[in-house]
Amino acid sequence: NAGVTQTPKFRILKIGQSMTLQCTQDMNHNYMYWYRQDPGMGLKLIYYSVGAGITDKGEVPNGYNVSRSTTEDFPLRLELAAPSQTSVYFCASSHDRPPYEQYFGPGTRLTVT
Amino acid sequence: AQSVAQPEDQVNVAEGNPLTVKCTYSVSGNPYLFWYVQYPNRGLQFLLKYITGDNLVKGSYGFEAEFNKSQTSFHLKKPSALVSDSALYFCAVRDGAGANNLFFGTGTRLTVIP
Numbered sequence: 001n002a003g004v005t006q007t008p009k010f011r012i013l014k015i016g017q018s019m020t021l022q023c024t025q026d027m028n029h030n031y032m033y034w035y036r037q038d039p040g041m042g043l044k045l046i047y048y049s050v051g052a053g054i055t056d057k058g059e060v061p062n063g064y065n066v067s068r069s070t071t072e073d074f075p076l077r078l079e080l081a082a083p084s085q086t087s088v089y090f091c092a093s094s095h096d097r098p099p100y101e102q103y104f105g106p107g108t109r110l111t112v113t
Numbered sequence: 114a115q116s117v118a119q120p121e122d123q124v125n126v127a128e129g130n131p132l133t134v135k136c137t138y139s140v141s142g143n144p145y146l147f148w149y150v151q152y153p154n155r156g157l158q159f160l161l162k163y164i165t166g167d168n169l170v171k172g173s174y175g176f177e178a179e180f181n182k183s184q185t186s187f188h189l190k191k192p193s194a195l196v197s198d199s200a201l202y203f204c205a206v207r208d209g210a211g212a213n214n215l216f217f218g219t220g221t222r223l224t225v226i227p
Contacts, residue, residue: 004156031213040122042203042217043157058214090156099164100145100213104156 002026004105006091012111013081021076021108023091029103030096032074033058034066036087037107043090049074050096081112115140117206119218126194127226134189134221136204145207146187147215148178150200157203163187174198194225 007022025032030051035043045058049068063085065077074093078085088109092102116139126132138144145164149157161172168180178189189202201220208214 033214040219042219043215044217045214048214092157094213096213098145099162100207101147101159101162102157102213102215103159104149106156107154 004091004093004103006089006105006108008108009106010109012113013078015081015083015112017081018077018079019081019110021078021089021091021110023074023076023105024072025074025091025093025103026072027093027103028071029093030071031094031102032068033092033094033102034064034074034076035090035092036060036085037090038087046076046089078110083112086110086112115206115208115216117204117216117218119202119204119221121221122219123222123224125224125226128196129193132191132194132198132223132225134202134204134223136187136189136218137185138187138204138206139185140206144180144187146178146180147205147207148172148176148187148189149203149205149217151203151220152200160189160202194223196225196227199223199225 004025033048034046044060047066049055090107091105094102118137147162148160151157163170163180171177204218205215
């Protein structure tokens with residue numbers, strides 16, 4: 001009963017490097033989301049997807065890209081990492097019908113130095 | 114535009130006492146409201162939701178929340194706090210215009226004192 005899984009758990013990047021955060025869900029949810037969590041700021045939506053092949057920007061998309069080639073996977077790509085992208089990243093998924101609660105992965109803690 | 118406010122960054126309560134974590138919201142249309150809990154170094158866990166119906170919603174681990182439309186509030190409550198309830202609590206409201214996007218409050222850290 002895996003739910004939403006994320007890899008890696010921790011990562012340190014140098015400024016300008018790139019990386020992909022992986023997210024997989026096994027609940028057959030159409031909707032998937034990427035959030036970042038900064039101290040005292042709650043969660044901010046980066047990108048979301050309503051199904052394979054469909055993605056859209058959230059509140060804070062700059063510096064990130066996503067793709068959704070399958071229902072299960074929703075990777076988040078960081079290009080040219082910057083210190084401002086130091087954060088904890090959470091992937092989530094949900095059904096596309098009520099009651100809509102989202103299920104979260106354990107998170108990836110990213111530090112850019 | 115949708116928004117959520119959690120006016121208290123920190124709530125301290127003695128073990129065995131009732132607890133309340135406050136949340137107010139602003140949304141166009143009917144609100145879908147949620148409470149999540151986050152334990153250290155973990156993802157968010159769903160606690161309870163209000164979609165429609167009774168204003169008092171019961172959820173996991175003995176928590177409940179009271180929806181008050183006139184005050185646009187959705188406060189989280191528990192009759193008797195446990196030390197294990199110590200965690201970070203987030204209130205969220207669904208963006209009805211979008212897919213299923215949630216707007217989160219900034220979180221309230223609950224500390225239950227033995």
